[in-house]
Amino acid sequence: xxxxxxxxxxxxxxxxxxxxxxxxxxxxxxxxxxxxxxxxxxxxxxxxxxxxxxxxxxxxxxxxxxxxxxxxxxxxxxxxxxxxxxxxxxxxxxxxxxxxxxxxxxxxxxxxxxxxxxxxxxxxxxxxxxxxxxxxxxxxxxxxxxxxxxxxxxxxxxxxxxxxxxxxxxxxxxxxxxxxxxxxxxxxxxxxxxxxxxxxxxxxxxxxxxxxxxxxxxxxxxxxxxxxxxxxxxxxxxxxxxxxxxxxxxxxxxxx
Numbered sequence: 001x002x003x004x005x006x007x008x009x010x011x012x013x014x015x016x017x018x019x020x021x022x023x024x025x026x027x028x029x030x031x032x033x034x035x036x037x038x039x040x041x042x043x044x045x046x047x048x049x050x051x052x053x054x055x056x057x058x059x060x061x062x063x064x065x066x067x068x069x070x071x072x073x074x075x076x077x078x079x080x081x082x083x084x085x086x087x088x089x090x091x092x093x094x095x096x097x098x099x100x101x102x103x104x105x106x107x108x109x110x111x112x113x114x115x116x117x118x119x120x121x122x123x124x125x126x127x128x129x130x131x132x133x134x135x136x137x138x139x140x141x142x143x144x145x146x147x148x149x150x151x152x153x154x155x156x157x158x159x160x161x162x163x164x165x166x167x168x169x170x171x172x173x174x175x176x177x178x179x180x181x182x183x184x185x186x187x188x189x190x191x192x193x194x195x196x197x198x199x200x201x202x203x204x205x206x207x208x209x210x211x212x213x214x215x216x217x218x219x220x221x222x223x224x225x226x227x228x229x230x231x232x233x234x235x236x237x238x239x240x241x242x243x244x245x246x247x248x249x250x251x252x253x254x255x256x
Contacts, residue, residue, distance in 0.1 A: 046171075098148045
């Protein structure tokens with residue numbers, strides 16, 4: 001056990017944890033201000049008038065996906081060697097990305113708590129719990145940061161996933177060219193940037209990460225499997241809504 005802890009400590013020995021904590025705080029403040037600005041300067045769409053909180057929450061989530069998805073791609077572009085050493089690779093560019101995204105998920109969990117949405121949106125709550133356990137562990141130990149960056153590639157898909165819902169709120173027609181284009185990009189990027197990264201993270205937790213003892217490895221494997229189940233359910237709902245029901249609507253329209 002002592003050897004495991006010493007190995008984790010040695011990996012992140014050159015990283016100042018205080019910087020990560022500062023970035024987390026800045027991130028929380030940034031997304032809170034984003035929410036306030038959205039509330040004050042962007043008119044609530046008529047379709048969201050009965051629940052303006054959900055529209056603002058979705059818009060802020062979209063901002064997070066754009067920022068972190070772009071940042072994450074830059075991480076792998078600037079440091080391609082990360083893929084060869086996912087459990088041990090460490091630099092401040094990737095470390096602060098994890099901290100920034102952690103700040104967002106803390107902000108969003110607090111936003112849900114203060115608006116009594118934790119139980120109502122239990123699937124999102126479960127997702128945030130899993131994410132925060134993994135991210136905070138990585139920040140605290142300065143270990144497996146690159147694995148978290150792989151996991152954050154899901155935010156590339158998040159850009160199109162949230163855009164889909166935003167277009168529905170703004171009452172885009174299902175046949176609108178932009179909506180249709182986004183629909184297919186969303187499904188393709190879902191498979192690539194969700195299925196791929198989750199599979200890689202599972203492999204790393206199961207067969208790599210030598211600093212993990214057996215109980216810790218088991219916890220992270222369980223969390224990854226739980227996240228995979230959440231995404232399988234989400235993908236089925238997307239396929240049912242954007243492929244099966246769309247085909248049915250088109251068939252009915254053509255034969256009516």
